[in-house]
Amino acid sequence: MNFCIQGIGAVTPLGPTGLETWLALCDGQHAPxxxxxxxxxxxxxxxxxxxxxxLGGAARQPRLRRSGTISLLAALAGSDAFADAGLKLDSGLGDRIAVVFAICSGGINYTRRFYHxxxxxxxxxxxxxxxxxxVYNAAASHLAALLGVDGQSxxxxxxxxxxxxxxxxxxxLLTMQPRLDRCLVVGTEEVDWLLADAFASWRMATNRDQFEVYGRTNGTIFGEGAAAVLVGRTGSLMIAKCSAGLPFHSLSETESAAKEMFCHLPREGAFEMIVSSANGTFADEVEGKVFSEFYPAVPVYAPKPALGEALGAGAxxxxxxxGWALRHQRLPGTLRAGSKLLSVNRETRxxxxxxxxxxCVGFNHQVNALKLCLAQSAY
Structure with a gap:
């Protein structure tokens, strides 16, 4: 069975929509x-x-007027993905669509205020x-309510x-439940001092205003934002390969896990670009070694120096x-790219x-990969 991305949406520090974010990335901009x-x-x-x-448009929704930033971001990204697919949030699809949220830190701003x-x-x-x-599912419940979804969330x-x-x-979900037409997948993240300080205690966050990828690993800068993809059974962007992920139990196992995941999924058919999770931490070294060994000629783009590490929204x-790169046949240049990976793409072309x-190489001992194709080239 084939699954496709029918719509892509995002809200980031660079733009309130996916298209504006994409244009800013291609222009070499970075988030303030x-x-x-x-x-x-x-x-x-x-x-x-x-x-x-x-955030103004989402904050005016009666359902969201007391909601935290994470829920507002999710609503904006979800609405943008629907618009990209030619649909509206109130399209009456509630009984034929499921909502799946990807969360890392949750509503950390409200959590800190509550416990303070x-x-x-x-x-x-x-x-x-x-x-x-x-609670972790707060954002999912808000968006499900906006869509009229009362079960599949x-x-x-x-x-x-x-x-x-x-x-x-x-x-x-789409495989097991044929009555579902689509599934809206949303990842969202908000920033807070507590988050940065916690990761700094593990030497994974920097106190500088920039960070390098595939070079010195001084830690990352956290970013805010949300991204959403509307997944269905037809469309121009096909999900050729995807996975639930592969765990590793120590840093010494990271490289072998990455080799298994990054080389297993794309084995059928070539690909012309890699969008990586490099963020100024150990993830850079792991990805760099695998790319240099197995894909030395494939250009690599890392968006996190431009957008920040958005954790739950990052992947x-x-x-x-x-998806934007395949649609527009362009690849942005990686900002602040070091010298440890020769194949990193440095200029938009x-x-x-x-x-x-x-x-993706995650902080919490998880690696994953996904292969995306234009529909006519999928295997």
Missing amino acids: RTRFGKALADRNYFACPVPGKF EIATQGANCASPLLFPET YTLVGDSSVGLAAIHFATE LLQVAVA SLPSSQALVT
Whole structure:
């Protein structure tokens, strides 16, 4: 059975829609960096937040007026994916569509506010208005309500690779439930000082305002945003190969797991580009070694130096970039690319291509990959 991406949507620091984000990436832009406010210690970090003006349309929805940033981002990306497919959120598809969310940190802003009130004022003073937005499936429930979906709504919790597992889960749903026509897969992430400080304790976040990929591994900068893909049984972008992911149990096992995953999925047919998860951490070294050994001539694009590490949204943003690259036959240039990977694409250029490989090395011991093709070239 074939599965295709019918619509792609996104909201990022570079644009309120997928198309605007794509044009900004091709233009060599990077998301503005801002220092976190409301730090709990004297440690400072930069982030790539989505400008508040991009969220206005979603915030006016009655259902979302008290929702956290993560739910607003998800609604915008989902609406953009529907629009890209020529549909509207209120198209009356509620009983024939499922919603699958990819989440990493969840509604961290509301969670911090909720527990801060408990810690400083006592449990009886914590606002009940904050608690509903602290649960992982809050964003999924909001978008499902906007779509009129009252049954098929799921949330997958994982690391920066979870978006690829969510796409695989969507294809499983469509396989097992023929009455479903489509599945909307959404990944979303909001930024907070707590997140950066936690990853900095593992030496995975930098306190600088930029980071290098495939070079020095000084840590990443966290970004905000959401991406969505509408998966169905027909369309021009075919999901040729996808997977639930492959775990590894230590850093020493990462390279072997990546080799197995990155080389197993694309074995049928060649691909002309790779969209990677390089983010200034150990993921760069793992991907770089595998690409240099097995795909030395395939150009590699890493979007995270431009957008930041968006964790729950990261893998779906990579899939979105791969889809746009195949549609427009162009590949953006990787910003802040080091010298350890010769095949990294450094400048935006035309690239005739029919197949793309998306790779992810997650923080939480998970690797995954997905192969995306123009429908006429799928295997």
